[in-house]
Amino acid sequence: MNKESICDVIDEIKEQLFAVSKEIWENPELNFEEIKASKLLAKHLEEAGFEVELGVAELETAIKATHPDSNEGPTLAILAEYDALPEIGHGCGHNLIATAALGAVLALGRFKKEIPGKLVFMGTPAEEGGGGKIIMIKHGLFKEVDAAMMFHPSATKNIVHRGGLAITEVKIEFKGKTAHASSEPEKGINALDGILQTFNGINALRQHISSDARIHGVITHGGIKPNIVPDYASASFYIRALKDAYCNELVKKVENIAKGAALITGAELTFQIVGNPYRSRNVNFILGEAWAENIKSLGLPTHKLEPGAGLGSSDIGNVSHEVPTIHPYIGISETEINGHSTDFAKAAISEYGQNQMLFAAKGLAMTAFDVFTNPELVEKMNKEFDKGE
Numbered sequence: 001m002n003k004e005s006i007c008d009v010i011d012e013i014k015e016q017l018f019a020v021s022k023e024i025w026e027n028p029e030l031n032f033e034e035i036k037a038s039k040l041l042a043k044h045l046e047e048a049g050f051e052v053e054l055g056v057a058e059l060e061t062a063i064k065a066t067h068p069d070s071n072e073g074p075t076l077a078i079l080a081e082y083d084a085l086p087e088i089g090h091g092c093g094h095n096l097i098a099t100a101a102l103g104a105v106l107a108l109g110r111f112k113k114e115i116p117g118k119l120v121f122m123g124t125p126a127e128e129g130g131g132g133k134i135i136m137i138k139h140g141l142f143k144e145v146d147a148a149m150m151f152h153p154s155a156t157k158n159i160v161h162r163g164g165l166a167i168t169e170v171k172i173e174f175k176g177k178t179a180h181a182s183s184e185p186e187k188g189i190n191a192l193d194g195i196l197q198t199f200n201g202i203n204a205l206r207q208h209i210s211s212d213a214r215i216h217g218v219i220t221h222g223g224i225k226p227n228i229v230p231d232y233a234s235a236s237f238y239i240r241a242l243k244d245a246y247c248n249e250l251v252k253k254v255e256n257i258a259k260g261a262a263l264i265t266g267a268e269l270t271f272q273i274v275g276n277p278y279r280s281r282n283v284n285f286i287l288g289e290a291w292a293e294n295i296k297s298l299g300l301p302t303h304k305l306e307p308g309a310g311l312g313s314s315d316i317g318n319v320s321h322e323v324p325t326i327h328p329y330i331g332i333s334e335t336e337i338n339g340h341s342t343d344f345a346k347a348a349i350s351e352y353g354q355n356q357m358l359f360a361a362k363g364l365a366m367t368a369f370d371v372f373t374n375p376e377l378v379e380k381m382n383k384e385f386d387k388g389e
Helices: 003-012 014-026 035-047 094-110 132-138 191-208 244-265 285-297 316-320 342-347 351-373 375-388
Strands: 051-054 063-066 075-080 118-123 147-149 152-154 166-175 214-221 232-241 268-278 329-331
Touching: 003 014, 003 094, 003 351, 014 035, 014 094, 014 351, 035 051, 035 063, 035 094, 035 118, 075 094, 075 351, 094 118, 094 152, 094 351, 132 268, 132 316, 147 285, 147 351, 152 351, 166 191, 166 244, 191 214, 191 232, 191 244, 232 244, 244 268, 268 316, 285 351, 285 375, 329 351, 351 375
Parallel strands: 075 118, 075 147, 152 329
Antiparallel strands: 051 063, 063 118, 166 232, 166 268, 214 232
């Protein structure tokens, strides 16, 4: 038994994996609603002999599946995501993420009696805004995990060490007073003006924030008719930064801008942090290099991020502050496409994208094998993690 034999299993079960990926892709489900996807993954894991818990952390679609042959050694979790985007479907390729994780654990499971440690498949719902991993952390599912890993699709590049921005979502609401906008506007308090002044203040702030930070928002309610002074208006903003502390600082600045808008307009402000803030990504370079060597051995090149390339956000960042974690990328398109787009969704079900998913499954399985069998690697990744904390 070696890495080659593990990869051979993935080739052997590729049609099974393609079918799983296709079924998830054809039935896109939004965050916390991934009923079909979670049951499908649980079914395949149960058939392979895993001890499957569906509905962990009080989340109906969260999965913890443990291989029964648990031996002395590290506990490693391979993570799966399977929620989709509104209207676009799998424009982030989570069908490939889930299937690559499934393929990796099924291949490792064939030989687990001979491999030290404990192998865990962790199905993590609601990455697209719900923060399923954060809820699972709060319920203690990562307490005994020594390392975590997953892959993510990209357009064309195979990126190993990519960070992620901390993100906090805020909801801003203003309550005003209706009036006839023409005959007696002086009697109204315009809630929409509160939102517009907030946007203006944020636009002024942008000149004075660091280049890695992002603040972007949409108006979610702006009034009913032009001749009625709006008594209610609301907006949603995402506030991001490379460092957690700076993200928190920007949240406070945005709140102060909204308070100023309330003073200007006379409208009553409600400022609310929505859901669970995502933390920045604590990249583990030692574990990442093990992944890089493995995919290079499969014939895949690795690419560096271009200078000035933007970053996204994910709840994998929260996991990366709990245990050594990697979140590498493999390209699923032969031409440049945008993430979170219909083109990306098409690539996620294409023949090329499916075959690239097999490389991801192999990379995960091979890197997991390294963690299970190489104590020196584990020692080095833990030292780096401790230093990063």
